[in-house]
Amino acid sequence: MYSRAYKTIISLPPLLWVGIFLLLPYALMLAHSFWTVRDGFIVHDWTLQNYAKLFQKPIYSQVLFRSMRIAAGVTLLSLLLGYPVAYFMSFHAGIRKDLLYQLVIVPLWVSYLVRGYAWKTILGSEGVLNGFLQYLHITHEPVSFFLYSPFAVVLMLTHIYTPFVFLPLYASLEHIPRNLIEASHDLGATPRATFLRVILPLSLPGLLAGATFAFVLTLGDFLAPQLVGGPSSIMIANIVQSLFGTAYDWPLGAAISVLILVLTISLLFLAERFEKRWSFR
Amino acid sequence: MTAQANATRRAPFLGAYTITVFAFLYLPIVVLILFSFNKDGVGGFPPKHFTLDWYRQLFRDASIWDSFLNSLLVAVAAVVLALTLGLLAALALDRADFPGKSVFRRLVLLPLILPGIITGLSLLMFAVFSGLQLSLVSVFLGHGTALLSVATTELFAGLQKMDRAQEEASLDLGATPWQTFWRITLPNLKLSLIAAGLLIFTLSMDEIAVTFFLIGRDNTLPLEIWARLRRGITPEINAISTLIFFVSVILILIWYRIRTRSIGKEVHELLERP
Numbered sequence: 001m002y003s004r005a006y007k008t009i010i011s012l013p014p015l016l017w018v019g020i021f022l023l024l025p026y027a028l029m030l031a032h033s034f035w036t037v038r039d040g041f042i043v044h045d046w047t048l049q050n051y052a053k054l055f056q057k058p059i060y061s062q063v064l065f066r067s068m069r070i071a072a073g074v075t076l077l078s079l080l081l082g083y084p085v086a087y088f089m090s091f092h093a094g095i096r097k098d099l100l101y102q103l104v105i106v107p108l109w110v111s112y113l114v115r116g117y118a119w120k121t122i123l124g125s126e127g128v129l130n131g132f133l134q135y136l137h138i139t140h141e142p143v144s145f146f147l148y149s150p151f152a153v154v155l156m157l158t159h160i161y162t163p164f165v166f167l168p169l170y171a172s173l174e175h176i177p178r179n180l181i182e183a184s185h186d187l188g189a190t191p192r193a194t195f196l197r198v199i200l201p202l203s204l205p206g207l208l209a210g211a212t213f214a215f216v217l218t219l220g221d222f223l224a225p226q227l228v229g230g231p232s233s234i235m236i237a238n239i240v241q242s243l244f245g246t247a248y249d250w251p252l253g254a255a256i257s258v259l260i261l262v263l264t265i266s267l268l269f270l271a272e273r274f275e276k277r278w279s280f281r
Numbered sequence: 282m283t284a285q286a287n288a289t290r291r292a293p294f295l296g297a298y299t300i301t302v303f304a305f306l307y308l309p310i311v312v313l314i315l316f317s318f319n320k321d322g323v324g325g326f327p328p329k330h331f332t333l334d335w336y337r338q339l340f341r342d343a344s345i346w347d348s349f350l351n352s353l354l355v356a357v358a359a360v361v362l363a364l365t366l367g368l369l370a371a372l373a374l375d376r377a378d379f380p381g382k383s384v385f386r387r388l389v390l391l392p393l394i395l396p397g398i399i400t401g402l403s404l405l406m407f408a409v410f411s412g413l414q415l416s417l418v419s420v421f422l423g424h425g426t427a428l429l430s431v432a433t434t435e436l437f438a439g440l441q442k443m444d445r446a447q448e449e450a451s452l453d454l455g456a457t458p459w460q461t462f463w464r465i466t467l468p469n470l471k472l473s474l475i476a477a478g479l480l481i482f483t484l485s486m487d488e489i490a491v492t493f494f495l496i497g498r499d500n501t502l503p504l505e506i507w508a509r510l511r512r513g514i515t516p517e518i519n520a521i522s523t524l525i526f527f528v529s530v531i532l533i534l535i536w537y538r539i540r541t542r543s544i545g546k547e548v549h550e551l552l553e554r555p
Contacts (some may be wrong), residue, residue, distance in 0.1 A: 001450065001452060002376055002458060003451075004428050004456060004521075005458075006458040007373075007376070007377035007378075007379075008377075010372040010373045010377055011369070011373035011377045011379050013365075013369050013371075014367075014370035014373060014385075014389070014429075014433075015371045015379070015385060017366050017426070017429070018364070018370075018385060018388055018389055018429075020425040021390070021404070021407070021422060022388055022389075022392070022403075022426060023388065025403035025404050025406060025407040026403050028403065028406040028407055028410055029399075029402065031404045031408055032406060038352060038482055039443065052342070054538060064348075075375065081302045081305065082291050082302075084295055084298050084299065085299045085302045085303075087295065088292060088295040088296060088298070088299045089299070090297060090401035091292075092291070092292045092296070096363075099301075100303075102534065102537055103303060103307075105390075105537065106304050106530055106533055106534070107310075107353065108305070109480065109484065109529065109533050110310075110487075110526060110529045110530060111487040111503070111522075111525050111531065112487065112489060112490075113296055113487065113489050113503050113506060113507065113522075114310070114312065114313070114522045114525050114526050114529075115309065115504070117311055117510065117514075117518065117522055118310055118312065118313040118522070119405065119517065120510070120514060121312065121313060122309055122312055124321075124323075124514070124543075127323070127443045127499070128312050128316065128326060131326030132326040132328070135326040135327065138302060148340070149496075159305065159306065159309065162306065163301070163306070172348060199294070209414070213394060216394060216395070217394075217396055219396065220395070220396020220398050220399060221396065222398055222490070223489065223490065223507075227510065237396065237398045240398060240402070241398065244402060244405070244494070250490065252405070254402075257398070257399055257402055257403075260396065260398075260399060261395070261399055264394070264395055264396075264399075277524075
């Protein structure tokens, strides 16, 4: 129906743009990861030494594992908070569904910085939580361990990514054909069995998509550790950030970025495979 | 049991749990807002001595205003860029076949799911490679490219809900594709374009992770706030955060209303796959 010229005009500009401003930059990142720094200059000698360094120096794997632990913690907590809420809204909220839905998407899109900053004011040693505890005479001195700990990072990022986990979960629960659930009840399954054998498996694609979001975005976060984390919760993206800044080793920083990129894409790929196999749509 | 009864069956425990989660989501923001009116600053409990001083201080703060105007400039430009390219990309994904289409589809969406640091750094390397000075222009290119993902998914969703018969009729009756685009396609997508534009505007005004690596001498508002945070927290930042929060909420609710009108109440996913 559409002419060849029309199709070319609509596809060429976005293709070119994505090629120049997405694909080329990613390719440059990949190229940098095989280059090296000599006397403060980036030299285009192709080498694998950046990747070798990642495995040899324990500091990188330590921080990477810490980041993965924090990311796993955030993912788990976000699922624990998000799943029951999505379930409640999909099956029990009735006419309040739409209102509640809006109440979740507002924090989804509202400023990362505003929400992160809110936690900083709450958890600080002169912060609101300490003031509150002293007001109730539970503590008499300011407690300093709330802020500047991995705990604070997990708390803040769970707050930020719970809506991200909620959304695909809720969508997958809403897409479950209701007559399947009725059939399960009619055939004598207990509510518990219906949940475990019908609802949960059918919500797995959403669960995986949500978990992927939370895990990947936490893994690459460099702001939360600076805002509320302190030295004990430096994450892998902070190392990348310093390699691109004061430490000036772009190639090594690029190698870590490529690692994060590859991890992300494999997780997305897996989640998509699962979605194809499990989803009803 | 009927589906209707099932849908509204009471679940007191789950209901209470849901309320707790909403409290977790909103309480920090409530606290932030409360303390923007507290004369004694952030911290200390309970807040007492109501004041608007921090807001007055904020409105006299020239560098906050400058950075706000920078953000506004970047956001408006990013909206125009992302909508233009996003509309074409959505049309292309909808009705053109070209080699590498499925790679293109995934690539466009990648910045939405990828940590900002990856997008930011790769564009930083691109800027150095191409000799582009870091400035508000590089920030704009970063926002436009990253938010192209949002524009494409939103407009593609709008396109799927469009009545195809009108376009077909227009082409059959002899209108050129160009005329059909301006008289049928674009007017039909008006609501989707406005909704996507609002969302992209909000996200660009708030963006920090990508901006971080592309910023030149002029700060955007989030980066100005970030720079101040390193020096410690002041109630003035509570005041500006409060304002950002309310403006964002209003824009997002308008976005949601318009979106519902244009593509229906269907729940949306973050990465609706075009």
